[in-house]
Amino acid sequence: MAEHYSSFDRKGTRWLLQRLTAVFLIGVLAFHFMLLHFVNHAADVTFNGTTMRMQQLGYFLTMIAFLVTATFHGVNGVYNALINQGLEGTQRSVVKWALVAASVALVVQGVRVAFAMTNGGLF
Template sequence: MAEHYSSFSRHGTGWLLQRLTAVFLIGVLAFHFMLLHFVNHAADVTFMGTQMRMQQLGYFVTMIAFLVTATFHGVNGVYNALVNQGLAGTQRTVVKWSLVAASVALVLQGIRVAFAMTGSPIL
């Protein structure tokens, strides 16, 4: 029988954060689909409507949290999948820091767009 291997050490911080972000993302995705696909149909979603939603503090904070958790969850999953496939040594370090840099750039750009959608000055 094959031995189970995972780069996640069970009950470690990474393992826990991957699961917590998954639960948060399921909830926020449900909210997103309900609001933007059932309450407001696709044809009714406009740029001005997006600006109005983003000007509400609760919605704005939720979308920023969605951006950060989705980025972490996705990048952490990709990194651990690569580690599970045997990525090690210098390559592992280079990939890790490349993913960190890409994640930071993605989150900063997403926050800039979120602020632009509110009509506030862009950072």
């Protein structure tokens, strides 16, 4: 029988954060589907409606948390999958910092879009 190998140290912070972000994402995705697919049907979701939702502080903060959490969860998963495939040394360092840079760029752009979607009406 093959040995099980994982780059995640089950006592490590990244392992714990991967699990916690997964739980958070499941909850936020359930909220998203309920609100935007069952309460408001796809045809009823408009730019103006999105702007109105983003002007509500709770919704705005939830979407920012969703952005940051999903980015971390996805990038952390990709990074660990690459480590499991044998990435090491200089390549590992280059990939790690490239993923960090891409993550920061994604979060910064996402926050910019979120603020733009408030139409200046936040708070």
